[in-house]
Structures are given as C-alpha cells and as structure tokens.
Amino acid sequence: MMINDAIVWLIAIPLLASLLSLVFPKKGTAIAIAGSILGLLASVALVYQVYQSGPITHELGGWKDGLGIVLRVDAMSALFIVMTMLVVTMVGFYASAYFTDAHKKAQFWPLWLMMVVALIALLASGDLFNLYVTLELLGLSAVGLTALSDNRAAVQAAIRYLGIGLLGSLVFLMGVALIYTAYGVLDLAMLATVVEAEPAAQLALALMTAGLLIKSALFPMHFWLPAAHANAPAPVSAALSALVVKVSVYLIIRLWFDVFSPVLQPTASFMLGVLGALAVVWGSWQALRAERLKLMAAYSTVAQLGYLFIFIPLVMAFPVGEERNTALAAFLLLALTHAFAKSALFLSSGVVLQRAGHDRIAELGGTARALPLTIFVIALAGVALIGLPPSGSFLGKWYLISSAVQTGQWWWIVVIAMGSLLAAGYMFRILGHAFGPDESIGKVMAKGSEEIPALILALTATVVLGFGSAWMWDFVNLASPLAGN
C-alpha cells in the first residue's frame, strides 16, 4: 500500500519534515536528510510503479469527475520527480556542511523542504488552479532561500525575484480564471477533452505561457536570473538553476502538448524556439564574458534553458506518436543532464568561493592543486554542459539535431553548434585558469561531505545518463499520455 501511494508520501514527507525542522531547529539537519532520503526512495518506487503499470492517478479526497483535485504522474513527471529528489538529497548533504552559522542553518531547512514540497506538488498536479498554488509556494520559498545569503546584493536580488515571481503567477492566474469562466472545469484531463481553438482559450494559453516564461527566465525575460542565482547561497543557487526554473519549462510542455493541443499555433511555437535560440547565443556569450564563477554558471543556465525551448517547434512538427515521444525523451534527457551538471557546478563553485574567499575566474590559479576533486567535478560538469560524449546531453543534442534535420528545420543546428562552441569556451576558460601556475589560493582542504555529493551529481550527468538512458525511450513511449494511453 505504501508503494502504491508513493506520490502522496513524496508530498507529505517533506511537508512534515519542514514543520519538524522549524519546531526542532537544532535537529533540522537530521530531519531534512532523513526526509530527503525517504523521499528519494519513494521517487524510485514511483518511477518503478509508472514503468510497470503506466501513468498513475490519485484522486485526493476520493472525489471523482473533477470535483476534487487529482494527482497525475506519467513518464515525464516521474523522471522529473526522481531528478528533483536526487538533486535535493545531494545538495542537502552539501548544505549540512556549507552553513557554518547554526542560526542560518535553522532558517534554511524549513524553507528548503517547503521548496521540495512545491516542486513535487507542481510536477504531480493534474489541476489548473492547484498548479497556480504550487507556483506561488515555489516562488515564495525560492525568494526566502535567496535572501538567506549575507550580502546585500542577495537581498536586493531576492526582492526583485519576489516581484517577478508574483507578476508571473498573477498572469498565470488570469489565464486560469479565463479557462474556468469559459469551460467551468479545472481538471487538466477534462479540460483537454473540451478545449477548442477559440479566443478565450487562446488568450488563456498565451497568458499562462507568458507567466511561465517570466518564471523560466526565457530570453529576454532572463534579466532577473543572473543576479538571483549568482548571489544566493551555493546550495540554493544549485536548486534554483537545476530545478526551480526548469519546472516552469516542464509546465509549458505539459500545458502545450497534453492539454491545449487543439489551440496550438505553429507560429507561436516557432517564436518560442527563436527566443530559445537567442537565449542560447546570448546566455553563452555572457557566460564567456563573466568575471565570476557563479555568474558564469548563472548565465550558462540562461543558455541551457534555451535548448529546451528549441524542442518546442520540433516536438510540434511531429505527429502524435512514437516520433514525438522520441523527441520528448530527448528533451527529458537534456533537462535531466543539465539539472545534475549545473547543480554539481554550483556546489563546486561554492567550495571554491568558500575556500579561496572569492570566485573571480582570472584569479583561480592553483585551484586545481589545492582542490583537485572540486576541479575534477567542474570538468565533468563541463563535459555535460558542452554536450561531449558520454554525457546525457550529448545524446539529447544528437536527437535535437537529427529531429531538426528530419523536420527540415535545419537552422536550429547552427544555433546548437554555436552554443556548444561557446560552452566549450567558457568551461575551458575556467579550467585553464584553475590549472594555471599562480599560487594565490594557498593550501586549503575541502570536506568530503562537500565534494562527494557534487561528484555523484556530476557522474550522474556524464556517465549514468550517458550509458544508462536507453530504457528512457521505452519508458516515455509506454507511460506517456502523448502516446494515447
């Protein structure tokens, strides 16, 4: 019974852990780690369950026919959930060593666990209004976590992040209200059966997409991201870049292809692809020019999210069926690889920042000798971000290019090539400085609890997803509503 209700436990466990960590601040770390590990196990059980028996639904309150709220998990959400739990668990281990101030640590855990609740609840939600609530919860907890940094810039970035987040949610809510007025339903599956290509639904979809674009920092709405992600504490930056912006992209894909497919316009999807392409070029270029390690990682996120948007016009060009599912699986692979690689990169940047006292790229000389494992992790993350074999993003980009050829949209290939070259540029620039002769960093040591989680994440991105992702293609085909199950 416990296994069958894994999705409920995945929400209830971090929720209760968040409450407990507030009531017992001194035991916060133990509570959070225990909660994360239980959640990680539940997420593996969930993937197994979906793999065995296809998409699952859980009617909350036992109400049917759209009266209550339904949790729905298919291949895409199951994989995003397991990705979330793995990143959260590893970053949690890192955070327990990162925060030295007991007071800060006590403030961190309740917010952190609430962010986990919001992420899982968003990924599992099958209800339009409920999605809005999860977006609010996610935005608010992310703002609180950003503000936990000591410096003034972080608090300013957090306040701006709050404003942007609220704007995004509000625009999303307007779309929800329009849909409810026109169709009188909130359940996504029910909505998918009644929605038609008419002005109210088109405007609603446009509003919801706009809200999510702001939250997912697609070019040119990316302006808030670098400041927030670069100034937050390292574990928070890792989660923001790897997970928080990404679930907005997930939601766009979910709404576009599962719910609003009758409403879609090829022009709109092409425009999203163009914005994605601009994000790839602009983000990579800014990352190449960035003077600080964390700022570089933040701009790299802008670029990497761009790739995910290029998938939208490509997925749309395929008819519903196996080909579309293959493109979707490639999208998932790229998103997962980026999540693991970017969180590893941010954790390593945090180690460098704490040990060297700064993260100015030009002054990183000698880091490779002082922190060999950390620099190795940065290199591994670089392999995945550039898209070199054997990383998961190599396969993801390979399919991206081949579907661009298949659908005759060759111009995306130019963008992908440019992005990969620029990514190679900014990653090798860091490694070049880190292996430089300068001794400015001196003799420092990093704790295993800081370096091992980052290593596990980086290895997942490069080796596990590269060699062990074959089953994902079947999985998406078997357990996706797009397959017509």
Added chain:
Amino acid sequence: MNDWLLLSFDILILFILLGLAWLTCNTKEIKRGVTLFVAFGLLLAVIWARLKAPDLALAEAIIGAGISGALLLKAMRDYTEQTSLSSETSRFYVWGINAASLALFVLLAWGLWHALERSDGVRLAENVLITTPESGVSHPVTAVLLNFRAYDTLLELAVVFTAVLVVLAMGTKQRDFGKGEPILIAMVRWLAPILIVTSGYLLWVGAHAPGGAFQAGAMLAAAFILMSMTGVRVDSMLNDSSMRWLLVIGIGVFTITGIVMLLINGHFLAYSKELAKMLILLIEAAATLSIAAALTLAYLGGMPKPQQKTQSAVKIDKTEEGTS
C-alpha cells in the same frame, strides 16, 4: 424601484472604487497612498458582498484592508524617511506601465467576452452544489475549501507558512510602537476580547454559513495587532518555542489527518463520511491558530525576543516605553 436604486448604488461604488485605485497608484505621498489603499480594500469588500460572495467580502475586509493596512503602516513607519514614491521613476517608465496595463485590460475584456459567451455545459460549480450534502458541512464554500479541494487549502496554508519563514529570514523583530493614548488603550481593551470571541464564532459558523479558518485566524491576529499597535507588549505573551508550535499546528493536523484517511480510506484526505464534520472542524480550529500566529509574526517582523522571566507577562507593561 428597489432594483433601480441598487443599480445606481452599484454604479456609484464602482466609480468610487476606480477613483480610489487611480489615486492610490498616483499619489506621491506614501502615507496617503496607504490610507487610500485601506479604503480601497473596504470598498472592495462591499462590492464582494453585493456580488453575493460574503466569504470573500469577509476575507477582503479583514485581510485585504485590515491586516495588509497594518503591515503597510508598520513598514511605512520604518522607512518613510528614506523613501518617497515615484521620485526617481521616469515619466516614460510610468506611461509605459500604464500603456501595458491598458493593453492587458483590453485583451482581458476581449477574452472574458468570448469566455462568457460559451459558458454553458457541465460546470464544476453545479456539481459542487449537488454534492455539498455529502461533504459533512452544508456551506458550499467550506465544502470546497475543506473537503473537495482540501489539498489546495493545505498548500495555501503552506504558502502562508512560507511567507512567515521569508519574513523571519529577512530580519529580526522590528521596534514596537510606543504606548498609545489612554482612550485608545481603553478602547482596545474592549475591542480585543470581542475580536477573539468573534473569531471563534466565525470558525464555528463556517460549517453552514460564511466564515471559516482564514477569516477567523485573521480576526484573531487582528486582536493581537491592535494590542501591539497601542503599545501592549504582545510578544511577552508569546515565546519563541510556543510560536513555532502554533505556526505548524495547522498544516500538521491537516497533513496527519490526510495520511490517516489515506490509510483508512485509500485516498489522501478522503474523510470517512460520519467523521467528516468533526474532522473539518478540527482542521479548521488548528488552521485558525496557525493563521493567527503567522499573521501576527508577519506583523511583528520576527520571532519575539526571549523575555526576562521576572516581568509579569500578560498585563500591559507600564514601566517600559515601547522601544524593545
């Protein structure tokens, strides 16, 4: 005749509302802006009442006008010297925002027009009205909030909880207000107990009439906020540890009930029918406490500081002036 009178009343308050909104956005002085905003909230509450949404009217009056007003006043007191509204924002920027808002308004109006045109077929609201008798309560709004879509309410409580965590993360408790005028203190002494009793009433009637946990919790918080505003040392009644328990009890009871129901009935938050009314009341009572604690803490701006144990706790502190 009566209809005609009501219609002209509606049109009148609608125009006043728009006027207040315009003034709130365009006033140069912060204090006037806040006052106008509170008036705007109260008028909006009247409009909700006219739209036959008394639950919303209550919530808007207590939270939208009352608590938000208090929060704004407190924030204004601390920052009013440094900040003045729209001093550095350029004219171009302001008109850009105005133009964008106007465009959004036109778009929304156009979308709403089309949405209203096709609003027929099976609708959720009708389904709710039919099923309400099975929910354990007879008030449909409470049936939706605490039974049909209880999970939404659980997550909304989590949003309130998180908002307080953010407040706690951003800083420590702000300076209290000084002791108020004697007449004001006397009035609050009368008002605070009434607010507390009304809060209990709102919680209880929620089962069959407008009311419920959010309104009751906000009312309870309003009692504390009023006391704090007149210089009563509220934080001496509350210590750090009890505040933490109060903050979590709402979500805690809600989630544990949900899990117990999952184990018994196979669905999260699926109440057993004969227990539904009692469980809803239990959850609402716990949620009321948490909401009150959350709003009070948000107003105070941080956890109450540990107090010297020697001081008498509950009485109005006459020896100390209001600086903490």
